[in-house]
Amino acid sequence: MRKLLPLFALVAVVLAACATNPVTGRRSLQLVPESQMQALGLQAYQEVLAKSRVSTNARQTAIVRRVANRIAAVTHKDYDWEVKLIDSNEANAFVLPGGKIVVYTGILPICETEAGLAFVLGHEVGHAIARHGGERVSQSMVVEAGLTAADLSLRNNSQRGLIMAALGVGAQYGVMLPFSRDQESEADHMGIIYMAQAGYDPTEAPKLWQRMAARGGQQPPEFLSTHPSHATRIQRLNDLLPKALSIYKAVEPKYGLGEKL
Ligand SMILES: [Zn+2]
Numbered sequence: 001m002r003k004l005l006p007l008f009a010l011v012a013v014v015l016a017a018c019a020t021n022p023v024t025g026r027r028s029l030q031l032v033p034e035s036q037m038q039a040l041g042l043q044a045y046q047e048v049l050a051k052s053r054v055s056t057n058a059r060q061t062a063i064v065r066r067v068a069n070r071i072a073a074v075t076h077k078d079y080d081w082e083v084k085l086i087d088s089n090e091a092n093a094f095v096l097p098g099g100k101i102v103v104y105t106g107i108l109p110i111c112e113t114e115a116g117l118a119f120v121l122g123h124e125v126g127h128a129i130a131r132h133g134g135e136r137v138s139q140s141m142v143v144e145a146g147l148t149a150a151d152l153s154l155r156n157n158s159q160r161g162l163i164m165a166a167l168g169v170g171a172q173y174g175v176m177l178p179f180s181r182d183q184e185s186e187a188d189h190m191g192i193i194y195m196a197q198a199g200y201d202p203t204e205a206p207k208l209w210q211r212m213a214a215r216g217g218q219q220p221p222e223f224l225s226t227h228p229s230h231a232t233r234i235q236r237l238n239d240l241l242p243k244a245l246s247i248y249k250a251v252e253p254k255y256g257l258g259e260k261l
Pocket of ligand 1: 123184187222
């Protein structure tokens with residue numbers, strides 16, 4: 001009997017520590033308080049910015065800000081949202097727990113328009129709202145029995161790589177652990193719904209992945225080509241398109257494709 005207690009305790013903690021996704025309804029394991037994940041996210045964001053060159057392109061920066069603001073607004077989540085456009089050839093973007101978003105200039109040509117960018121930002125914001133970073137850290141805590149919430153600090157060198165990776169920080173800042181297939185699919189699902197709610201034409205979502213696929217070569221970690229495959233992602237987005245289009249038809253104002261990037 002005594003031997004079973006820790007298992008009962010673990011089951012109780014896990015049941016108490018699940019969060020339900022507001023868009024997809026999927027439940028996720030969250031063993032770390034959201035406030036703690038947000039503090040870690042802010043710390044990682046500041047480290048990334050300290051090592052990066054923020055874009056001086058006023059027009060692109062203004063577009064990235066306004067699309068991010070519109071996407072953040074439809075989530076009704078009171079995060080301290082912020083987005084920075086970073087000068088880099090990488091076709092990438094990522095989000096940190098708590099709503100700090102980083103977009104690389106290299107992804108803008110693939111976005112083509114505000115609507116393409118709205119899907120990318122919707123996908124990233126989806127990772128934040130779904131608390132995928134917290135879910136990854138929680139899963140790591142279950143797997144790596146020694147890791148507890150108290151160890152979660154970027155100043156704790158022995159866990160630093162794991163934490164940075166779990167937060168989803170770009171490869172150049174640490175080991176990049178890709179989000180899981182389920183998390184990527186969930187972020188795509190949320191992204192197409194959010195872009196439609198924000199007034200952008202959701203038919204651009206599967207087209208964005210078609211352009212990513214056509215680009216070929218090595219994809220940056222957050223947009224891994226095989227995880228899930230482009231074909232699967234495009235198919236799933238096409239399946240969600242009727243729902244997204246009905247949301248888009250009812251929403252005002254509409255921006256359509258928006259400005260070209
Ligand atoms: Zn993603």
